[in-house]
Amino acid sequence: MMQRSWWRVFLAAALLVTSIVRAGADDGAVIERWFSALLVADRTELSDLLSDDVRMKLDDIGVVQSKEDFIASIDEWQGAVAGAAIRHRIEKSEKGETTVLACYDFPNNDTLMRETFTVAGGRITASTQKAVAQDCSGY
Numbered sequence: 505m506m507q508r509s510w511w512r513v514f515l516a517a518a519l520l521v522t523s524i525v526r527a528g529a530d531d532g533a534v535i536e537r538w539f540s541a542l543l544v545a546d547r548t549e550l551s552d553l554l555s556d557d558v559r560m561k562l563d564d565i566g567v568v569q570s571k572e573d574f575i576a577s578i579d580e581w582q583g584a585v586a587g588a589a590i591r592h593r594i595e596k597s598e599k600g601e602t603t604v605l606a607c608y609d610f611p612n613n614d615t616l617m618r619e620t621f622t623v624a625g626g627r628i629t630a631s632t633q634k635a636v637a638q639d640c641s642g643y
Contacts, residue, residue: 538550539590543590552627555628559629560633561630589607590607590609592619593605603620604620613639614640617633618633619634
């Protein structure tokens with residue numbers, strides 16, 4: 505009888521770990537989609553990835569954007585990102601928050617950013633972006 509109880513506890517723990525790992529993987533997939541859409545200024549995909557009440561915080565310039573503000577800025581971003589590359593890697597992901605180191609390699613300069621995303625239900629609910637360096641040598 506004791507072995508049967510132990511097995512149930514083990515099974516419950518395994519299922520919990522699996523669901524946590526799966527949630528982290530799902531968040532990683534959202535982040536992958538985000539950077540792919542950002543590179544090509546895909547308004548539809550970016551809009552789909554953002555929750556309606558998202559808050560996009562740009563620490564370096566003291567701006568907080570709503571979803572509508574962000575999508576409205578895509579025309580300007582499209583010109584800036586032409587010919588660019590974005591490399592990114594996840595530094596950590598836990599409890600629905602993912603921190604990413606991202607190198608924005610524009611044709612005439614590059615910059616290294618740390619970005620934190622909060623993801624819930626497959627959508628970004630919050631994002632904070634802060635410059636780390638004026639080049640990507642630390643990437």
